[in-house]
Amino acid sequence: MTDDYLWFEGLPFPVIGYSYEVLKEAGSQFVIKDEDTVLVTYPKSGTNWLVEILCLIHSHGDTKWIQSVPTWERSPWIETDEGYKLLNEREGPRLMSSHLPFHLFPKSLFTSKAKVIYIMRNPKDVLVSGYYHWTMAKLCKQPESLEQYFQWFMQGNVSYGSWFEHIRGWMSMRHRENVLLLSYEELQKDPRSAIERICQFLGKKLTPEELDSVLKNSSFQVMKQNKMSNFEMVPEALFTRPFLITRKGISGDWKNHLTVAQAEAFDKVYQEKMAGFPKGLFPWE
Numbered sequence: 636m637t638d639d640y641l642w643f644e645g646l647p648f649p650v651i652g653y654s655y656e657v658l659k660e661a662g663s664q665f666v667i668k669d670e671d672t673v674l675v676t677y678p679k680s681g682t683n684w685l686v687e688i689l690c691l692i693h694s695h696g697d698t699k700w701i702q703s704v705p706t707w708e709r710s711p712w713i714e715t716d717e718g719y720k721l722l723n724e725r726e727g728p729r730l731m732s733s734h735l736p737f738h739l740f741p742k743s744l745f746t747s748k749a750k751v752i753y754i755m756r757n758p759k760d761v762l763v764s765g766y767y768h769w770t771m772a773k774l775c776k777q778p779e780s781l782e783q784y785f786q787w788f789m790q791g792n793v794s795y796g797s798w799f800e801h802i803r804g805w806m807s808m809r810h811r812e813n814v815l816l817l818s819y820e821e822l823q824k825d826p827r828s829a830i831e832r833i834c835q836f837l838g839k840k841l842t843p844e845e846l847d848s849v850l851k852n853s854s855f856q857v858m859k860q861n862k863m864s865n866f867e868m869v870p871e872a873l874f875t876r877p878f879l880i881t882r883k884g885i886s887g888d889w890k891n892h893l894t895v896a897q898a899e900a901f902d903k904v905y906q907e908k909m910a911g912f913p914k915g916l917f918p919w920e
């Protein structure tokens with residue numbers, strides 16, 4: 636257990652599983668290849684859900700891969716010590732995840748044709764989901780209450796820094812041909828259409844039966860039972876038990892947690908920090 640962060644370029648990161656050297660090298664030297672698929676998210680936005688969907692699309696709905704290999708090995712995190720090593724050893728088209736903000740991302744991405752999927756989520760739900768996550772995680776500073784975490788989140792004093800900065804940075808990429816912008820909310824509302832959009836973006840053709848299998852096996856209920864995907868296998872040294880990444884899996888849970896005053900304070904900051912984006916871009920507005 637630790638009561639601190641690893642600081643890199645002024646941003647807080649978990650102390651365990653991360654190092655200054657890898658964060659630095661990943662940004663300046665990691666080579667993203669044209670054939671790679673890169674999944675980018677601010678933490679707690681639906682990363683693991685998307686990994687499950689992408690793996691199932693890749694295997695045409697066959698569940699062998701998702702049932703035999705943990706999520707973090709199927710789609711390693713670029714910026715973690717373990718993920719970075721795995722990716723550097725991997726040949727061929729790779730699937731990889733990252734929570735890195737735009738300005739710390741491997742520079743090679745910006746000249747590559749790799750397919751990038753950015754998934755965003757209502758920041759109030761991200762906050763609540765993050766509160767539960769970082770309360771259980773033994774990787775960095777743990778919040779003592781939701782009130783405390785609320786303050787940290789609004790100031791960007793949480794792992795990977797400010798949600799507002801993260802989304803602002805990555806939104807600048809949204810018009811590129813090789814970038815697909817998705818939201819947790821649209822995946823929830825109409826997962827079949829969202830999966831079809833992903834297939835089209837990746838140039839994958841699935842039969843109706845294969846698509847049904849992707850849909851079924853990436854559902855919250857099925858993922859929650861899959862020990863390769865629900866974080867049941869994460870060592871106890873890293874998370875307080877019982878911990879599952881598949882906590883609640885709904886949109887709007889913030890309404891069960893934030894007070895009216897907190898929601899109003901949130902909206903005020905949101906309006907200041909998110910001014911200038913076109914109407915309709917963010918489904919939670």
Ligand code: PPS
Binds near residue numbers: 680763855880883888
């Ligand atoms: S992490 O730790 O940053 O990688 O977490 P991340 O995977 O980005 O986000 C975790 C939240 O995603 C929810 N989740 C799902 N929702 C719906 N359907 C499926 N299949 C699914 N899988 C994961 C998960 O429950 C977390 O949200 P909360 O609100 O905490 O339940």
